[in-house]
Amino acid sequence: MDISKNDIISMTVSLNSEGQGDKVDMILDNKSKKYNELLNLDVRYSKFWRITAGYKGTEVPIFTGRNFFLNIAKGTGANSLSLSILERNSFFEKARMSSNYYSNITLEDIITDVAKKYLGYTDAEIKIGTGFDTVIDSFVVNQESVIRKLRAAVNAFGGNLYNDAYGNFCVNRMYQTLSPVITYDKSLIQNYSFELKGVQDRYTDIEIVGRERAMDEVIRDDKEVCLGFQLLPVGLFAYPYVNISRRRFRNQFLQEKKGLPYSPEDDKPNISLITFYDVTQKVNIAGEFTPEPFTITSQTNEALKGIPSDVDIKYCTPEETEIAGKKTEYWKPAPGTYLVDILGFNDKQTFLRVRGYPTTNYPVILVSTYGYEIDDRYVLHKGIKIEDWKTSIIYEENKMKDLSHYHSIGHFEDPSGGGLLSDTMGAVNLKTYNLDFVNSDTLAETCLNYLGAYEYYQGQRFSMTIPFNPLIERNDLVQASLDKTVLFYVTGITHKIGSFCSTELRGVIKNVNDSPWI
């Protein structure tokens, strides 16, 4: 069914990307109950309306929406209906949902896919401007409002997201008008007002907290180090004696010996077996030597946690312990028959399976794990404790977000006299944006700049009421020629249609430096 414009008693079209979404409120004359059909639930959710307006028979769309609620208007009996038409994705302002994971595609592609898959837009209805081609490595809507998540992402790149008068899904850079400046002389402005934030109402600092830094993103200078080692007496019982007690030195020693043979030398670091001269073969209950065909081992990371990258195996056998008439052990790189499987790893240890060692000459195996150590700048040291014969660092996951997450922080200057605004105020009024798709400090800084500009502009707002103008859209740059000229970007529009028709424009002032309010 159509709604006759003659039955519309009054109508307000509110377009405001900063609020809860756009909507149209109207009062319909329903004396003959001809609009009672609109009370049907099926009609509520299936109908889609377009409102056009203009002059002298020429009209342009001012709103296109699809969901509506209505009720019998109170106080007027059954003679009128109160009807609200909402923008097409208004449900998603508050509804929580989860999306696919998006990896390594541009923000523009993410917006397009989400808009098509979850919001029901067609390709032709998605209008994305330039400046949204940054590649995001991980983006997901996780039990939150999809439209608010997208809007937060778009805002962080200096844009705004809204439905235009045609019902298109628009993403454009804020403060970059798409149209020529529209000028209004003072005589046409019915009323106007400035809304200026005082210094005391401003944020002094803005902080961007991005995605948590993943383990692979906080490795220390990409240099492979020895994470840990273990002696596996697969054929012999022996107890490992290490003559350098500080573990980091032992790891450095093993790092230098990766893939190389070595024998202990006097006065030099080495790893040897304390009971090597009295080795005994591993025996089973029956008294027979039973070499294990494979061993599963968990190697504890002796320094900080790291990502394992390689494993080095050395072995020595009783037959090769006597060199130049002197009893000593001789460690050789294991031959290719020794096989290592990486089973997995976590923050503290690496799980390995070692197999393929010989069953005849009963070796002792030294297994060293190499990898990339986590940078301890991202670990909060709590202290040092004495543990038996050694000291060790006590640490835990760092909970300070400026280290554990991608991060940037900026400080506003005092607009009156320079210097930090927080110094003028004597206090920090911090606004934090949590943007879990920000995957680098550089990107955090980029977003900081855009959101800093946004906060700055919000401090100087202007609004004015003019004769009804259906042509103006958000992002338009309007010039109000008052005693001084005010240039402002339109962020919100309200059309009031009834016995008297007007348009209220709200926006942020562009020519702030001119102080047009003075």
Next chain:
Amino acid sequence: MITNATILAECKKKLTNPTFSITDYTSSIGKASYDKPYGLVYIPTPRLAFPTGVTFEMCLGQTTEAPKNGIPFKFYMPDDWDYSGSQCWIVFSGDKFLRTTEYSLSPISDGGGTDLYKTDRVITWHSWELSTWKLFPNLLKIHYGYTTFYYRIKIEKSGYYSAWSELSSFSTSFREAEQGVLGTDGDGGSVTDETGYMFDGVKYW
């Protein structure tokens, strides 16, 4: 700004007399009908039941490359939901942010409890020969080798999908396999050869 010279000229007058219209635009924009608020999504979102926060012990032999039977993912659905013909998508990774993911598609069966359903046993773990492992970049090493696995699921039926479930995780640990029966599988059957089974402390799965 919408461009229209006639309207622009009129709206710059002090006294204006605008006209307006409202039309049914249902068939002209977007989807012709709006009976599915999420577009392709109308199946209820599954609520995860297992494994969440579980640590599995993998029982490995000399040549075990993958679990013998994997694990079933279990989830709850509303009591009026008909699971026949449904499949379950599982996405999992050792990377918390799922920058690299593996997908698995499994049929669904009755999970043996009120409104509880389960997938087939899905192999989520593999061992890697050192020579292969060394070729992985760090992100892939985390994706394949980190012993905590993050996952979530969604339901597919007749070409439609549920929303994704919440994110959950489980962990793995490892030991050499031993001879003997040390537990039962998820269906209550005795396990006689534990090589390659995943043991969560209560049952083999």
